[in-house]
Amino acid sequence: MNEITVFIMGKGYRVPAGLTIMKAMEYAGYLLNRGCGCRGGYCGACATVYRLPGDYKLYADLACQTPVQDGMYIAQLPFTPAERPAYALENLTPDGATLLALFPELARCVACNTCTKACPQKLEVMDAVQSSLRGDIRQVAEFTFDCVSCGLCTMRCPAEISHHHVWQLSRRLNGAYLTPRAEHVKTRVEEIAAGKFKGELDKLVTMTKDELVAAYKARQIEA
Amino acid sequence: MGTYPREIQESIERVEATRPARLANKPARLTLQEQETLLKGFHPDYRAEGKRKLKVGASWGEPVPHELADLLEAYPLLDPGSVDVSKPDHDVDLLVIGGGGAGTVAAIWAHRSGIPAERIVIATKLRHGDSNSIMAQGGIQAADKPHDSPAIHYLDVLGGGHFTNDPKLVRAMVEDAPELIRWHEDLGVMYDKAPDGTMSTIHGGGTSRKRMHSAKDYTGLEIMRVLRDEARTQGIATIEFSPAVELLTDGQGQVVGAVLWNLETSEYTVVRAKATVLATGGWGRLHIQGFPTTNHYGATADGLVLAYRAGAKLRDLDAVQYHPTGAAYPDQLVGLLITEKVRGMDAQPLNRMGEVFVHPLEPRDVESAAFIRECALPEKGGRGLGVVTPTGMVGVWLDTPMVDMIHGPGAFERALSSIYRMYVRFDINPTKEPILVYPTLHYQNGGVVIDEHGWTGIPGLYAAGEVEGGVHGKNRLMGNSLLDYNVFGRRAGIAAAGWAKKASPGTPTLTHARRYAEQLKSAGVAPERKAPILLPEYRGEKALSRMVDLL
Numbered sequence: 001m002n003e004i005t006v007f008i009m010g011k012g013y014r015v016p017a018g019l020t021i022m023k024a025m026e027y028a029g030y031l032l033n034r035g036c037g038c039r040g041g042y043c044g045a046c047a048t049v050y051r052l053p054g055d056y057k058l059y060a061d062l063a064c065q066t067p068v069q070d071g072m073y074i075a076q077l078p079f080t081p082a083e084r085p086a087y088a089l090e091n092l093t094p095d096g097a098t099l100l101a102l103f104p105e106l107a108r109c110v111a112c113n114t115c116t117k118a119c120p121q122k123l124e125v126m127d128a129v130q131s132s133l134r135g136d137i138r139q140v141a142e143f144t145f146d147c148v149s150c151g152l153c154t155m156r157c158p159a160e161i162s163h164h165h166v167w168q169l170s171r172r173l174n175g176a177y178l179t180p181r182a183e184h185v186k187t188r189v190e191e192i193a194a195g196k197f198k199g200e201l202d203k204l205v206t207m208t209k210d211e212l213v214a215a216y217k218a219r220q221i222e223a
Numbered sequence: 224m225g226t227y228p229r230e231i232q233e234s235i236e237r238v239e240a241t242r243p244a245r246l247a248n249k250p251a252r253l254t255l256q257e258q259e260t261l262l263k264g265f266h267p268d269y270r271a272e273g274k275r276k277l278k279v280g281a282s283w284g285e286p287v288p289h290e291l292a293d294l295l296e297a298y299p300l301l302d303p304g305s306v307d308v309s310k311p312d313h314d315v316d317l318l319v320i321g322g323g324g325a326g327t328v329a330a331i332w333a334h335r336s337g338i339p340a341e342r343i344v345i346a347t348k349l350r351h352g353d354s355n356s357i358m359a360q361g362g363i364q365a366a367d368k369p370h371d372s373p374a375i376h377y378l379d380v381l382g383g384g385h386f387t388n389d390p391k392l393v394r395a396m397v398e399d400a401p402e403l404i405r406w407h408e409d410l411g412v413m414y415d416k417a418p419d420g421t422m423s424t425i426h427g428g429g430t431s432r433k434r435m436h437s438a439k440d441y442t443g444l445e446i447m448r449v450l451r452d453e454a455r456t457q458g459i460a461t462i463e464f465s466p467a468v469e470l471l472t473d474g475q476g477q478v479v480g481a482v483l484w485n486l487e488t489s490e491y492t493v494v495r496a497k498a499t500v501l502a503t504g505g506w507g508r509l510h511i512q513g514f515p516t517t518n519h520y521g522a523t524a525d526g527l528v529l530a531y532r533a534g535a536k537l538r539d540l541d542a543v544q545y546h547p548t549g550a551a552y553p554d555q556l557v558g559l560l561i562t563e564k565v566r567g568m569d570a571q572p573l574n575r576m577g578e579v580f581v582h583p584l585e586p587r588d589v590e591s592a593a594f595i596r597e598c599a600l601p602e603k604g605g606r607g608l609g610v611v612t613p614t615g616m617v618g619v620w621l622d623t624p625m626v627d628m629i630h631g632p633g634a635f636e637r638a639l640s641s642i643y644r645m646y647v648r649f650d651i652n653p654t655k656e657p658i659l660v661y662p663t664l665h666y667q668n669g670g671v672v673i674d675e676h677g678w679t680g681i682p683g684l685y686a687a688g689e690v691e692g693g694v695h696g697k698n699r700l701m702g703n704s705l706l707d708y709n710v711f712g713r714r715a716g717i718a719a720a721g722w723a724k725k726a727s728p729g730t731p732t733l734t735h736a737r738r739y740a741e742q743l744k745s746a747g748v749a750p751e752r753k754a755p756i757l758l759p760e761y762r763g764e765k766a767l768s769r770m771v772d773l774l
């Protein structure tokens with residue numbers, strides 16, 4: 001087995017090449033409770049920073065999605081203190097003033113682009129901050145849709161912005177107020193309330209298995 | 224490009240050589256007879272030696288996988304004699320166990336039904352939202368288009384479940400579905416829509432209408448994070464890294480909360496509650512029959528263990544859902560979900576010789592069985608034509624480059640961006656090279672028996688989401704479990720709130736756990752086995768073999 005050395009919080013361990021940072025920590029004997037959620041790149045629990053030998057850069061990535069490299073120095077950041085102001089969606093208007101009132105620190109962005117470089121999902125984080133400042137909520141929502149709230153951008157940001165909370169609010173404002181509602185959903189909810197399908201369902205729940213099988217086979221399949 | 228080792232490269236050359244002929248001819252579907260033979264011979268559920276009948280408890284005599292039986296027939300992790308639970312640390316109206324989708328929805332709706340936020344606690348094992356709910360890619364079903372109806376949805380669900388479902392649960396689910404989608408719109412979930420607001424909906428396996436609603440291929444993430452934000456808005460408290468390790472009962476046969484255990488400090492906490500909603504999700508991390516899994520880290524069937532000891536009945540746990548296409552290479556991705564959409568867009572499954580051996584879109588169980596037969600060694604009745612990876616995993620090819628060849632350049636990256644992102648990170652370009660796949664443990668079809676209000680039949684105890692059973696019978700269709708957790712999370716939350724308003728819980732005890740341990744003893748179960756397990760064991764053998772508890 002091809003082994004390499006990694007340094008977990010500064011202490012060296014020999015681990016098989018090719019493991020993810022997460023699996024390498026486990027191989028070395030760590031029982032993860034913090035820093036491990038979905039294990040598949042969706043939850044953002046496993047934010048990690050690392051350096052490589054002879055390289056001045058501080059890299060940031062997800063431990064469950066990043067392979068180890070020889071000489072890697074690893075520290076997990078499984079929690080990012082971030083401020084989520086109190087708000088209720090129904091009391092808000094979907095505009096830039098709302099964002100700035102709740103997150104005044106947005107205005108402190110110095111456009112250094114560090115957040116973008118830190119993002120494991122390769123999102124245009126700084127551009128999303130700029131869109132927030134312009135009040136273009138739809139664009140913020142689109143730019144940040146794939147955000148997994150790992151907090152790495154926040155940890156690196158000199159303006160101390162709590163990015164993923166800004167994104168969350170923007171996406172909700174976009175979904176609730178800036179996107180037309182589905183009329184057919186509203187209609188169907190009203191039809192159900194009015195009992196339109198009650199008779200049919202009453203019948204279905206009392207059918208024998210043979211009757212159900214026959215009805216199932218007779219279904220028309222939408223092309 | 225490509226990190227495939229040389230032995231595997233040779234097989235890729237065969238795949239490329241057969242491709243022109245395969246592009247020209249589509250493989251045939253299996254007959255019902257052939258499907259049957261394949262399932263009986265190779266689907267893991269049909270292996271009698273994979274299961275055993277429970278020898279204690281309310282579902283005595285029911286067959287379940289050994290991996291689950293080992294947990295149900297196990298002694299309490301927290302020794303009931305070692306703790307005093309009579310003086311609660313928290314006294315609340317509602318305790319929700321599990322901060323995934325079902326638990327969050329239940330808490331929100333209990334609050335909307337009149338329980339003050341400060342009288343509700345969500346206790347969860349990892350962080351709020353670290354769950355299977357956040358991982359769902361494909362979508363959520365609801366019959367809300369004009370040519371669809373709850374009745375048609377009902378038939379699809381029943382047919383998918385081989386008519387083993389509980390009819391009243393299915394009815395509740397299909398009738399509530401449009402209302403929950405509407406609620407999500409109110410909360411600001413960004414569903415995929417046409418510019419006029421019409422939902423973009425597609426088919427899923429086993430649907431007769433296009434009713435799969437999605438939010439790109441991050442549907443689960445988008446719904447979960449909005450629900451979590453809404454719970455925060457309402458001021459509902461979450462206790463993280465504090466799994467429930469045992470339910471509490473009083474002298475009158477009621478469930479009155481749970482004992483939590485702090486994963487970081489090892490302290491226990493007693494939460495007394497007038498009503499308890501169990502929303503602990505599924506069992507993927509039990510790795511039934513050695514399969515890898517798509518599930519999150521905390522999917523270890525704790526809820527089944529806790530509820531069973533308190534006297535709840537279980538159902539349909541003999542049926543395990545394997546998804547045919549879990550990643551099999553590289554090692555870092557093993558078990559992760561490769562959505563059905565890849566085959567839907569014409570990528571074919573192939574053996575080591577580059578031959579197509581099954582139609583890409585047979586039902587999930589049949590497709591999985593075909594992959595297993597192709598890989599199993601001849602002495603086990605298989606064909607021995609799988610591709611073996613350097614770490615000893617075996618898999619079949621999924622010929623992903625066919626997607627762009629058939630649907631035009633760029634199609635893969637546009638429609639399957641999360642899969643594309645996942646492989647490119649490991650230097651495999653799925654539009655140029657095929658990928659290796661093998662069935663992966665995906666979903667717990669059965670679970671705790673409930674009625675249409677999420678009530679388990681034990682006073683004070685409700686269940687919602689993947690932990691409960693009956694909704695999907697022996698086989699769930701894609702898109703119905705996100706719906707399930709919303710529908711039954713809401714119903715359980717409302718019913719639990721109703722119960723909490725009139726309940727009078729007595730002094731908490733662990734009597735039921737003690738009694739259960741005695742039954743185990745009479746049944747001759749060895750004392751070493753403990754449950755719930757809370758977290759799967761992934762530490763390296765070498766490190767484990769030298770670990771000693773000194774501090």
Ligand SMILES: Cc1cc2nc3c(=O)[nH]c(=O)nc-3n(C[C@H](O)[C@H](O)[C@H](O)COP(=O)(O)OP(=O)(O)OC[C@H]3O[C@@H](n4cnc5c(N)ncnc54)[C@H](O)[C@@H]3O)c2cc1C
Binds near residue numbers: 505701
């Ligand atoms: C990769 C993947 C893709 C999927 N895709 C789809 C899809 O496209 N469509 C669809 O409908 N369904 C899909 N599913 C299934 C669906 O996501 C789940 O069935 C559903 O979200 C389950 O919700 P839940 O709230 O019941 O469980 P979960 O979301 O898993 O939540 C359970 C929570 O309880 C916690 N917990 C566990 N034990 C304890 C304990 N002892 N004490 C306290 N807390 C505990 C867990 O950590 C977790 O946070 C998918 C599942 C996976 C894994």
Ligand code: SF4
Binds near residue numbers: 119125147151163
């Ligand atoms: S935007 Fe920030 S919080 Fe979101 S994924 Fe990127 S780095 Fe993580």
Ligand code: SF4
Binds near residue numbers: 109113116156161
């Ligand atoms: S890191 Fe902070 S200050 Fe720098 S560009 Fe990003 S948001 Fe602005």
Ligand code: FES
Binds near residue numbers: 148
């Ligand atoms: S564990 Fe969820 S993103 Fe890594």
